[in-house]
Amino acid sequence: MKTRILLVEDLPDALELMVDLFSNKGYEVDTATNGVEAIRAIKNKEPDIIVSDIQMPVMDGMELLKNVTKDYPYIPVIMVTAYATIDSAVEAMKIGAKDYITKPLRLDEILAKVERISQLNSLIKENEFLLNKLQQKYDFTNIIGKTDKIKQLFTLVQDVASTNTTVLIRGESGTGKELIANAIHYNSARMKRPFVKVNCGVLAESLLESELFGHVRGAFTGAIKDKVGRFELAHGGTLFLDEIGDISLNMQLKLLRVLQEGEFERVGGTETIKVDVRILAATNKNLEEAMEKGTFRNDLYYRLNVIPIEVPPLRDRSDDIQYLVYHFIEKFNKIYGKNIRDIDPKAMSILKNYDYPGNIRELENLIERIVVLNKSGIIELKDLPSILPAEENVAGSEINIKKGLVRAVEDFEKRLILQALEENSYNKVQTAKVLQINRSTFMSKLKKYDIN
Template sequence: MENNISILVVDDDQITRQTLSMSLEDDYNTFTAENGREALEILGREEIDLVLSDLDMPTMSGLELLAEINNLENSLPVIFITGQGTIETAVQAMKMGAYDYITKPVNVDRLMLVIEKTLENKRLKEENIFLKKRIKESQPDLNLVGNSPEMRRITELATQIGATKATVLIEGESGTGKELITNVIHYSSPVAHGPFIKVNCSAFAEGVLESELFGHEKGAFTGAVSTKKGRFELADGGTLFLDEIGDMPMSIQVKMLRFLQEKTFERVGGSKTFKVDIRIISATNKNLEQLVKEEKFREDLYYRLRVVKLEMPPLRRRREDIRPLVENYIRKFSDLHGKPISGITDEVLQLMKDYNWPGNIRELINCIESAVVMSRSGVIDIESIPEYLTYKTVDIDTDMEGGLLQQLERNAITEVLNETGGDKTKTAKRLGIGLRTLYRKIEKYGLED
């Protein structure tokens, strides 16, 4: 007996119900119900894998039972037993989601084959759902955090572009999230389950980059001891992401242009022509139009790459996204480092909103991780953040242990604190010192509230 498989037999005729149950009990766990209501009660308390039901029953028909089963959280495969006069109803049941039907009188051997086939189909569906879940879990974070008009526009465009196989060029400063938007486009595309190959064009010397992209044949150059597939071949059926495309040497730009025109290429040192089906997404932190004017980038290649163009805005142009970004990464790094951080002070959040973030989101992420690690109070406060976020001016501190200079400094801090109503951010700005420096001096001179 396959004790892990349970079948529920539903039939208002006691003899039929018992006969079917006895026919199956050597191979499966069986449960019986004489009507649909009793069947639903059993389904509510037992782990059932398959339902074998009569189609024509009083109180609740087979179709009504099927509708109820379809509404369950875990829908089950249903096989119906029908007489010759209700075959049309059985066909209707199939359209409603029933797996199969058996006509009366029941041939037990055929019934066993149908059950095995149904259970195998159920197993494959569950396995497929599990694999899709694993694939989704293995994908990078695709959440584009932010509610600014800029990010709403980018999100809408990425979704629209993702449904196609168009070649995409993404421009933006370093750290603005160009690779993240590439992930969104790929995983929203018709080739989402295909390969997703990434290569940074600035990370390789000219000769090495050509081999990385197009592959090479054995003996093509010194050290080529075997044939190697390039990124174009590895990306066949999926997406190739060319990061820092603005750093691609002119000699390779020629081969790149040919590929975009003909979808063909040859490996380094080879004569065989390869044809692949891939989507090209490229990104750069440079102004390609300016490079074209300076004749440092091919104009024809630029227009081939720029079928669709996306520009990732710098963080300073969407400051309203700083709060949700900060809160998102506080949660992320709190979990990662096992530190329960409840939030961030208004003072520090304002500093982050005022800062220009030349390194954009990448710099913000690093800052938040550092602050989470350095926090001692369970809150991101002024003592947690990197010093560079406070105003960088000459520190008026002195090594003197006492004397007139320190007295003047203490008086100046006290006076400005009174003028600003105790607002430390305004006080630090007025004094031309960093906020953290101000806190040290307040503690040093005993000026706490």
């Protein structure tokens, strides 16, 4: 998109010079010869940036600037001032001008300043746009659930979001702990500050330490320059310590100190660094058991467990499954450009009765696979072989004996093949091997049952 510039100048020659300059550089140019005209132009044209002279009749540049900073604080203004009145430039900066240019006009100087400021401004706009997107993503309307269990959870999340308290989020794998952590941050007063995540479970102890606290150059072999840790990066914002149940006792002690004192040193460093960071932690481990075994420190547990949030497993709120299914169908329809419109009630009932050891992540992956592979636009039983209960797979109600033995056996065979395919990631060679039939027999069966 072209940048729209408003040039405000009462001297025709100077104005023409600038109009030529910016039109040639591809800007959309609007003009005004005094402050009153300028305000009208701002209303009608919504410029991205304004360059204004100070001395003008009717309403001068200072008055205009005051109006813009009050009513349109997001539009940057550059003031043009006569060299003799440099004081007014200083004054203009105080009022809120982004920069100033002194007369006599030097075109390269004007251009450089305008380009720098409009780039900066579009970065700011883009940032706000991205932040907005993130807030929308973690808005509660995108966390699906209508059961009482999940509503209570939302209320709790909303209540703790506005505080600065440490929160320990617990729940099985795939229940949505990370989503909740994001929702807390993006609904808190810190939402415009960083949300920094550390997965404590995947890093070796020494790496985790330098990841969290940073290190100074030469602290250990390979530390070729200073590194800022996640605690510092999260300053003013939120630090999410994921998989907190997996850290060593030694690291637990180091963490405890930061949580208690709000200060630490970089690895190998002597300077004490103070930070203001809100801590959220998550785990799928049983920390009480770990404390009994002596693998998790009591004092750290109490520091973290100020507000515990328990995210229930999906099987305990199976009434939410249907909403999640629709939510994910819509999501993957969009991503893959598909148009799945409906789901067969029998298929929905299977989806609702499955117990999802991998919780929402498992359901999400399942729906993604179904959406990708489905051709008919309707999700049916045959789309979910991997979660069909055993009896359905063997001689389930779907197999109609009245069709006669041959057809019933064929139905059964087709279903077995589909299931085997799915279990083997649709790798034909592998599936044929598992079914212990040769490749050409297998291919002819695929053709016979119209599976591709």
